[in-house]
Amino acid sequence: MPDQQRTDHRRADARRNYARILAVAEQEVAAHGAQASLEQIARTAGVGSATVRRHFPTRHALLEAVSRTRIDALCARAHELTGAADSRDALLEWLDDVVAYCVSARGLAAALAYDGAEPDPVHENSCSAALEQAAGPLLERAARDGAVAAGVTVTDLITLAVGVVLATEHHPEPAARADRLFRLAVTGLSPRG
Incomplete structure (x- = not known):
């Protein structure tokens, strides 16, 4: 005893x-x-x-733990937006939230970054996995509606958002710069005809 x-x-x-x-x-x-x-x-x-x-065991594991509340909020937001009338707008609204959260919560973008290593129990990116699962229905619906190019994955979208945030984190106005670059990526370089 x-x-x-x-x-x-x-x-x-x-x-x-x-x-x-x-x-x-x-x-x-x-x-x-x-x-x-x-x-x-x-x-x-x-x-x-x-x-x-x-x-x-890793810095990434610590960042994931620190980011868990924000990740849960982003997952809940994805579920809320799943039934929205316009599937493209819903997906973009969620991605805006991802970018905004990553800008405002230092370390979140790094927690979502893919390091290229094969996942294992110690190195698995549980934050990104949770977002991928939560946003899957949003992307699937947008793809069915023809609002997203074929072959786009949630992983692609998270990588894009993380890349924009990491590229702008030292800018004097990181939120405005990240939003501008994200909009540019979404609309493309060509002017609308």
């Missing part, structure tokens, strides 16, 4: 450490973006670097 109590105590302690690390990480990522110092997070949380890495 004493061993059982000690195990439960460690689990409670681990949960407290996780919550403390995550709270500090949210502040650090908000202040410094995706490159927030893991060592500073550990110091501020009052834990060792090994404890941070035990809970978050």
Whole structure:
């Protein structure tokens, strides 16, 4: 029985450490973006670097945890827009939300970025996977309606949004610049005839 109590105590302690690390990480990522110092997070949380890495084996895992609430909101927004009258407008409205969230939530674009590695349990991009699943019906409906080119995937759209945000994050007005570039990508370079 004493061993059982000690195990439960460690689990409670681990949960407290996780919550403390995550709270500090949210502040650090908000202040410094995706490159927030893991060592500073550990110091501020009052834990060792090994404890941070035990809970978050990669920087990407930490960014995903920090971004989880925003990702959940984007998924809910995709579900809300699925029944909208104009499928193209609904898809573009959702993508606008993705760009706006990524601009306003430092580190979110990096959490959504695809690193090209084969997914495995430690490196899987759960944020992007959640968005892909949530936005799938929006894109499928827009494609059925002929409002999106054949072969476009949600992965393509997330990559486009992330690329625009990462390219504009150091601009004096990142939100305005990201919106302009995203609109340009959506409408294309040719003037309407």
